Amino acid sequence: MSDIYFDESIILFDLEGKSKEEVLTKIGNNLIEKNLVKEGFIDAIIKRESEYATGLPTKGVSVAIPHTDVEYVNRKTISVAVLKEPVDFGIMGEPKATIPIKLVFLLAMDEEHSQLSLLQKLMEMFQDEDTLKYLINENNKTKIKNLLESKLAFAFEGEE
Amino acid sequence: MKKKQVLVACGAGIATSTVVNSTIEEMAKENDIKVDLIQIKIAEIESYVNTADLLVTTASVQKEYPFPIINARSFLTGIGKEDTKKEILEELQK
Numbered sequence: 001m002s003d004i005y006f007d008e009s010i011i012l013f014d015l016e017g018k019s020k021e022e023v024l025t026k027i028g029n030n031l032i033e034k035n036l037v038k039e040g041f042i043d044a045i046i047k048r049e050s051e052y053a054t055g056l057p058t059k060g061v062s063v064a065i066p067h068t069d070v071e072y073v074n075r076k077t078i079s080v081a082v083l084k085e086p087v088d089f090g091i092m093g094e095p096k097a098t099i100p101i102k103l104v105f106l107l108a109m110d111e112e113h114s115q116l117s118l119l120q121k122l123m124e125m126f127q128d129e130d131t132l133k134y135l136i137n138e139n140n141k142t143k144i145k146n147l148l149e150s151k152l153a154f155a156f157e158g159e160e
Numbered sequence: 161m162k163k164k165q166v167l168v169a170c171g172a173g174i175a176t177s178t179v180v181n182s183t184i185e186e187m188a189k190e191n192d193i194k195v196d197l198i199q200i201k202i203a204e205i206e207s208y209v210n211t212a213d214l215l216v217t218t219a220s221v222q223k224e225y226p227f228p229i230i231n232a233r234s235f236l237t238g239i240g241k242e243d244t245k246k247e248i249l250e251e252l253q254k
Contacts (some may be wrong), residue, residue, distance in 0.1 A: 052219045065175060068172060093217070094220055109173070111172070119178050119179050123179050
């Protein structure tokens, strides 16, 4: 299991896309350029999103957490994208319903059944409306990076 | 009481099932219930059709199974979490 890669370069602002596919392709391309994920990552994550939607009707700001199989990941990372205009994603656990998404946390995980503490902290954060609102309004990437590092406690990596 | 086999499934078996799995684990401990928790991908459910007592999942499951299915998206969003916990607990105590 690798250490998590996390810096300003994987935090994307004003991401434009007409569809979730376009949004996922743009986020994925950035990760491919940085060699964090493999070529097949984008196709895999789009396919997975269509089979198992990840839009979450969280309070205040809806969040999507696209992810796919570990085999496409070179180095674990979480890419954050704030969309310029909300884009419809399917709602997790519902066969047809969609929800307009403004904030995407793309999870590139390199090990199954792991990263429990990180994931729990992420879900805790999704239940905090004020933090979500802050994330879509802040325009300083370093501030966002610092906030997420403290909220998700990356320092504790390596447990499990 | 026989130990119940509980499947926890999501699309990839990576993210959401990990969180749901640990929530159930804690809940079982608090209530002194022994469960056999198995974290899987949705595609793997078939292998447990004859042994599972309950399926808890964040994904939408279209197929019918001989055991009850509880959706646990609330564990991720926080909305309705206590109701879902109660629902799972009732199944575990049956």
